[in-house]
Amino acid sequence: QVQLVESGGGLVQAGGSLRLSCAGSGRTFRSYHMGWFRQAPGKEREFVAAIRLSTSTYYGDFVKGRFTISRDNAKNTVYLQMNSLKPEDTAVYYCAAQSGSILYASAPDYDYWGQGTQVTVSS
Secondary structure (H helix, E strand, C coil): CCCEEEECCEEEECCCCEEEEEEECCCCHHHCEEEEEEECCCCCCEEEEEECCCCCEEECCCCCCCEEEEEEHHHCEEEEEECCCCHHHCEEEEEEEECCCCCCCCHHHCCEECCCEEEEEEC
């Protein structure tokens, strides 16, 4: 089992940057594919980014080169660097761990979730 704790959210002005971190517990952290999702009020949970065990990375269409996902297995941590933030990026951001599925953009296919961290971008 993996426990995930996100941090790094906050309030930032449009055009600014934030780096989210997701710390995982357990020796098996490096055995999981990792993803970031977000959910704004009244909207469905949305795929943001994923990093596979192969280190391949994938992003939601709206990212358009603004975000970068990375992982440090030695620290059991996955990161989401977010640049050029827009007010529409405002949401609760969740990290998640996935074991066997190839559906990296599908929230139901993730096995473990963090509690989320709020990101608010002001205009």
